[in-house]
Amino acid sequence: MHKYVIKRILFLIPTIIGVTLIIYFVMNLTPGDPGRAILGTGVPQEAIDAYNHNLGYDLPFFQKFLNYLYNMFINHDFGISYVTKQSVFAEIWPRYMVTLKLAFIGVVISALLGIPLGIYSAVKQYSLMDTIPSLVSFFLAAVPTFVLGLVLLYFFSLKLNWLPSYGLESWKGYIMPALAISIPTAAQNFRFTKSSMLEAIRQDYVRTARAKGAPESAVIWKHVLKNALLPVITQIGMSLGMLLCGAVVAEQLFSVQGIGSLIVERITFKDEPIIIAGTILISICFTVVMLIVDIIYAFIDPRIRAKYTKARG
Amino acid sequence: MKKNMKKLLALVLVLAMALTVFAGCGGGDSGSGSGGTADDSTLRIRLRTALQSADWQQCAVFESSQIIWVQVFEGLYGMDEAHGGYYNLLAKNIDVSEDGLTYTVDLVDATFQNGDPLTAEDVAYSYGVAMENPRFDYVTSMINNVKAVDDKTVVITLDYPYSAISHTFWTIKVYSKREYEEAKANGVEFGTVPHTAGTGPYIITEYDVSAGLKLKAYENYWKGAPDIKNVEYRLITEDSAAVIAYENGELDYLTNVPLSDWDNIKKAAGDNCELIKNNDVLFVGINWASPTNNNILGNQKVREAIFYAVNKANIIKAATSDYGTPAYEYMPSEYVATSPKVSDGKFKTFDYDKDACHQALLDAGYTEDEIKAGIDVGTILTYGTETSEKGKAAVVLQACLAENGMKAQVELGESAPITARMYDQDYDIAIYYDSGNYDYNNIRQQLHSESKGMYIIRYKADNSPFNWQRMEELITMGVSTADEKERYDIYTELWNMTMETATILPLYHSALGVAWSDRIDIGDVNPSFYHITDFSWTE
Numbered sequence: 001m002h003k004y005v006i007k008r009i010l011f012l013i014p015t016i017i018g019v020t021l022i023i024y025f026v027m028n029l030t031p032g033d034p035g036r037a038i039l040g041t042g043v044p045q046e047a048i049d050a051y052n053h054n055l056g057y058d059l060p061f062f063q064k065f066l067n068y069l070y071n072m073f074i075n076h077d078f079g080i081s082y083v084t085k086q087s088v089f090a091e092i093w094p095r096y097m098v099t100l101k102l103a104f105i106g107v108v109i110s111a112l113l114g115i116p117l118g119i120y121s122a123v124k125q126y127s128l129m130d131t132i133p134s135l136v137s138f139f140l141a142a143v144p145t146f147v148l149g150l151v152l153l154y155f156f157s158l159k160l161n162w163l164p165s166y167g168l169e170s171w172k173g174y175i176m177p178a179l180a181i182s183i184p185t186a187a188q189n190f191r192f193t194k195s196s197m198l199e200a201i202r203q204d205y206v207r208t209a210r211a212k213g214a215p216e217s218a219v220i221w222k223h224v225l226k227n228a229l230l231p232v233i234t235q236i237g238m239s240l241g242m243l244l245c246g247a248v249v250a251e252q253l254f255s256v257q258g259i260g261s262l263i264v265e266r267i268t269f270k271d272e273p274i275i276i277a278g279t280i281l282i283s284i285c286f287t288v289v290m291l292i293v294d295i296i297y298a299f300i301d302p303r304i305r306a307k308y309t310k311a312r313g
Numbered sequence: 314m315k316k317n318m319k320k321l322l323a324l325v326l327v328l329a330m331a332l333t334v335f336a337g338c339g340g341g342d343s344g345s346g347s348g349g350t351a352d353d354s355t356l357r358i359r360l361r362t363a364l365q366s367a368d369w370q371q372c373a374v375f376e377s378s379q380i381i382w383v384q385v386f387e388g389l390y391g392m393d394e395a396h397g398g399y400y401n402l403l404a405k406n407i408d409v410s411e412d413g414l415t416y417t418v419d420l421v422d423a424t425f426q427n428g429d430p431l432t433a434e435d436v437a438y439s440y441g442v443a444m445e446n447p448r449f450d451y452v453t454s455m456i457n458n459v460k461a462v463d464d465k466t467v468v469i470t471l472d473y474p475y476s477a478i479s480h481t482f483w484t485i486k487v488y489s490k491r492e493y494e495e496a497k498a499n500g501v502e503f504g505t506v507p508h509t510a511g512t513g514p515y516i517i518t519e520y521d522v523s524a525g526l527k528l529k530a531y532e533n534y535w536k537g538a539p540d541i542k543n544v545e546y547r548l549i550t551e552d553s554a555a556v557i558a559y560e561n562g563e564l565d566y567l568t569n570v571p572l573s574d575w576d577n578i579k580k581a582a583g584d585n586c587e588l589i590k591n592n593d594v595l596f597v598g599i600n601w602a603s604p605t606n607n608n609i610l611g612n613q614k615v616r617e618a619i620f621y622a623v624n625k626a627n628i629i630k631a632a633t634s635d636y637g638t639p640a641y642e643y644m645p646s647e648y649v650a651t652s653p654k655v656s657d658g659k660f661k662t663f664d665y666d667k668d669a670c671h672q673a674l675l676d677a678g679y680t681e682d683e684i685k686a687g688i689d690v691g692t693i694l695t696y697g698t699e700t701s702e703k704g705k706a707a708v709v710l711q712a713c714l715a716e717n718g719m720k721a722q723v724e725l726g727e728s729a730p731i732t733a734r735m736y737d738q739d740y741d742i743a744i745y746y747d748s749g750n751y752d753y754n755n756i757r758q759q760l761h762s763e764s765k766g767m768y769i770i771r772y773k774a775d776n777s778p779f780n781w782q783r784m785e786e787l788i789t790m791g792v793s794t795a796d797e798k799e800r801y802d803i804y805t806e807l808w809n810m811t812m813e814t815a816t817i818l819p820l821y822h823s824a825l826g827v828a829w830s831d832r833i834d835i836g837d838v839n840p841s842f843y844h845i846t847d848f849s850w851t852e
Contacts, residue, residue: 036733039373039448047447083373084365084522085502095523153557165558166549167524255549257523265363265550268727269373 004298008291012284017069019283023276024065033057034082034270055082057272068276079273083266088273092259096281098168099251099258103243105178110185111236118193118232122201123220133190141187149180149253166255177254181247185239192235193228200228230301237293241286355543356833356848358566359555360525363548367517367526368504369486370446375841379568380546383842384528386486386511389418389436390479392751394592394839397648399479399751403431403487403512413474413795418467423535425489426509426516433461438490440469451758452481476795477754487512514539514846524548528845540849541833565833568843570826572634578828586828592648592751592840594640595632595706595820597623598735598743598769601778605691605741613778614677616815619690619742620663621670622717623710629821632705636826640819643756643808644748648840650797651753653805660809663818670717684718691741692722696731702823703744710744735769743769744820753804754792760811761788770816779814 034057035048052058056067071077078088114137121130140148156176157165163172200206201224209219248260259278266274298304364377369386372378389404401407408417423431440459443449455475460468471478492510496503503510507517507526512535515528528544547564549555552571559567560581570578570586578586599619603610610616629637641655641662653660674684693710695703707723714721721742725731735743747759747767758764762773762785772781787807791800811817827838836847 030730033733044447044450047450051447084363084505085371086505086522091522150553153554158557158561161561165561165563166547166554252551253554255547255551255554257548261550262523 005291005295008294012287015283015287016280019280020069020072020276021065023279024061024068027270027272027275028061030270034272072280078277081266081271081274083269083271083274088277091274092262092277092281095257095262096259096278098256099244099247099260100285102168102174102177102181102247102250102256102258103240105174106181106185106243106247107236107240109178109182110189110239113182113186114189115193115232118190119197119220119225119228121190122194122197122228125198130194134194137187137190139187140183141191143184145180145184145247145249146253148183149176149250152176152180153253168256173254177247177250177256180250180253181243185243188239189232189235193232196228196231197224200224203227226300230297233296233300234293237289241289244282244285244289355545356541356565356845357545357547357563359558359564359568360546360548361550361552361555361569363522364520364526364546365522366504367506367508367520369511370443370448371504379842380526380528382486383513384515384544384845385513385517386488387423387513388483388486390482392483392842394648394751394841395837397650397751399483403436404482407482409795413476413793414471416469416471416478417462418469420465420467421535422465423512424533425492425512426531427489427492428533429489429491431487431512432464433467434464435490436467436487437461438493439487440485442488442493443485449484452484456481474793475754476792476800477752480752480755483751515544536846539846541845544845559828559830562830565830566835566843566848567828568825570828572636572824572826575634575636575826578826582828585831586826587838588636588824588826589838589840590638590645590647591823591825592645592748593746594643594645594748594822595703595744595746597710597818597820598745599816600738600740600743600770601814601816602738602771602774602776603691603741606689609688609690610741611778612677613815614673615688615690617663618670618673618677618717619714619719620815620818621666621673622713622719623663623818623820624665624713625820626665627713628706628709631709632702633821633823636824637821638824640821642819643811644751644753645822649751649753651791651800651804653801653808657805659805661812663812663815665713667717674718679718687715687718687720690714690719690721692724693742693744694724694726694731694734694740695744696726696728698725703746706820707744710742732767736767738769738771745769753800754788756804756807757788757792759817760784760807770814772814772816780810784810 033048033052034055035051039048039051049058056064059067068079071079078092080086081088081091084091117133117137121133124130153165153176156163163175164170167173168177206219206223209223210216214223247258248264250256251258251261252264259282263275263278266278360376360380362374362376364380365371365373366377367381367385369378369381372381387402389402389407390399391402392398393400403421403423404418405421406419409415410417418436420431420433420436425431425435437459440453440456444453444456444459455471455473455478456469457472458468458470460470462468489510492508493503496508496510507520509516514531514534514536516531517526518529519527525546525548527546530539530542532538547558549558549564552574555564555567556571556574556577558564559578567578575588597620599610599616601611601616602608625639629635629639642652644652646652646654655662671684674688675681679688693707695707697703699705699708704725707725711721711723732745734740735745745767748755758767759769760772762768762771762781771777772779772784784807787803787810791803791807794800794803825838825840827835827843829835832851834849834851835843
């Protein structure tokens with residue numbers, strides 16, 4: 001098991017290099033340059049070239065790429081933003097923390113809402129408590145975050161005046177953005193949990209457990225849920241990963257200064273250091289989340305655990 | 314169990330209904346909200362894009378300039394947007410030599426926010442720094458030398474007479490040399506942290522690229538301490554969220570209100586809002602040298618046909634929710650005295666005219682069948698999204714052309730690469746903004762081959778069908794005289810020549826919507842730069 005974890009962690013290195021290479025390549029393909037974007041319209045080409053030269057932007061592709069890797073891995077330096085002249089890490093880190101906090105709150109809320117309801121709905125299939133949540137989840141999963149966010153803003157901020165319409169300065173500020181990102185995810189979790197539960201409920205081992213006279217609660221908790229949770233955990237991991245990429249729409253709408261909105265903002269200026277570092281950070285976090293999901297999988301699923309035990313034996 | 318569930322469900326439904334009723338009854342009056350976390354003595358203003366720097370030279374986004382250029386720093390001149398023209402600011406008095414080459418500037422008794430007195434050395438130093446920055450070539454390239462003669466006198470020498478120098482005096486702001494140098498010596502990039510190097514009425518107390526910034530009144534401001542003591546700029550990137558924040562009373566001042574929301578703002582703001590004509594102009598430019606469709610745009614008659622096909626009313630309706638104003642002039646003549654007035658009837662204009670368009674296409678040599686099938690005039694290029702003003706204008710322009718026997722594609726993209734393509738003449742038809750300036754000489758950037766600005770249409774070329782030599786001569790003449798009447802006549806001839814080329818067509822002036830809370834009075838509404846010193850509390 002340890003070997004597996006270490007292997008996965010080491011796999012992060014080629015992932016980061018690969019991601020960096022792809023971003024560098026894509027950025028290289030896009031037209032425009034930081035000199036033109038930053039200096040603006042009233043500037044001759046020679047001045048723009050000189051500006052780009054000072055930034056090291058005119059270096060050959062691979063030289064630029066290797067310099068970046070060297071600075072990142074050896075000097076732990078992500079560079080200086082072309083736009084604000086501030087340290088990239090100093091700009092990105094606080095914004096990533098905001099995204100991280102919001103993503104975790106969103107995932108927790110979505111899991112707390114979606115999973116229990118999904119379980120209950122599956123257990124009480126065809127009852128009112130199945131039909132209503134199913135219909136609601138169908139609707140909520142289809143509502144874009146932007147629309148949901150505006151509805152929340154309209155009711156809770158404009159009409160009720162309970163919550164601030166922007167910023168995260170107090171705990172109240174987190175409520176609407178967290179709801180906006182967690183409600184559609186909760187709806188997805190609900191549907192996933194329900195279908196997964198229904199699939200597990202119909203398995204032979206469940207029928208056997210019932211035939212042996214096991215109480216219904218024990219059948220659900222011990223036999224059905226353990227098996228049904230596996231794909232749900234993957235789904236939660238994926239949602240967390242996606243939210244860590246920055247819930248850009250929610251960030252924009254509620255003026256949350258997260259990583260997603262930062263990257264979108266800087267793309268306009270071709271602020272490569274920020275875009276690249278931000279994307280690398282996102283890819284690291286995504287990989288780490290997936291790694292944790294895999295480890296949890298191994299702990300929950302006795303089949304996977306057995307495989308590793310056997311391999312060791 | 315089933316009974317319990319039904320009870321629970323009923324409870325949930327009742328709560329949902331109660332919430333809806335509450336929401337429906339809730340008040341949404343402007344100015345009645347909790348106002349975020351700022352206290353009552355803080356003016357709250359929306360910041361649409363992050364402030365990139367607290368250094369006036371590094372403000373690449375206009376909104377940043379609105380703060381740093383006006384509230385924090387000052388130049389020798391101020392700009393009177395509401396009535397046009399410039400006024401003395403840090404310059405108490407300016408004497409111009411007879412040959413128009415030497416400007417002797419007496420400075421006012423001002424102090425920097427760090428307490429240092431303003432000296433001629435600070436002015437000379439600031440101009441020196443700006444002259445080394447290529448971004449400011451457009452306003453400094455005519456300056457030969459800036460020298461401090463004594464503590465309060467600066468002499469600015471030009472290479473050639475330049476009557477548009479007022480715009481330079483407004484654009485270049487004055488640093489505290491000591492503080493700027495100290496930052497450099499300490500290895501700190503000036504503008505990345507709060508500073509006190511300006512003479513302006515507000516001091517930056519907190520600056521966070523991600524969140525916004527806070528200002529406090531400079532109590533020793535040389536023109537008197539401002540009435541509003543604390544200002545908080547909050548970063549709200551999304552327009553609809555900003556409108557809700559304003560309606561909710563969380564913002565005191567909202568400029569550049571999205572025009573699509575103007576009706577809602579009007580309802581919420583009552584008398585506390587104003588819509589004025591913007592001083593920017595949206596233009597259509599045609600690249601006469603484009604190789605598209607066998608250089609079809611090189612044909613004067615085709616270009617005229619395109620311009621006759623432009624239905625400005627429809628474009629304004631789509632792009633500005635009908636709040637824009639049709640444009641015929643390079644600059645709004647009510648803001649710029651030397652700007653030729655359309656009412657004088659001394660320059661050519663193009664109005665939507667289906668018959669004239671059709672005739673122009675026939676004159677260009679196209680048959681009725683070809684016109685019916687649609688003549689390919691290339692691609693309309695602009696920056697922004699489909700929902701942006703320029704994007705909408707491009708789509709309507711495409712429809713106008715289609716209605717009048719011409720076909721065009723629309724290509725949209727990010728500002729930086731698209732403008733680069735425009736400057737490289739890699740386009741057929743372009744839609745772009747210009748102006749936002751108060752001296753007619755600004756037209757040089759569009760028409761002069763040595764322009765360091767937006768020379769989008771290349772008039773000077775070996776095979777140029779235009780009298781570009783005369784156009785450039787007129788530009789030089791216009792800037793070498795300070796006589797307003799003379800300049801007006803020169804620019805009238807120049808603008809008429811430009812319109813005759815059928816390469817540039819002013820489309821419209823957009824509208825600028827401003828709304829404020831009932832806590833403040835804001836004085837005159839300006840098209841671009843607002844002054845917090847003009848604001849006051851009503852309570």
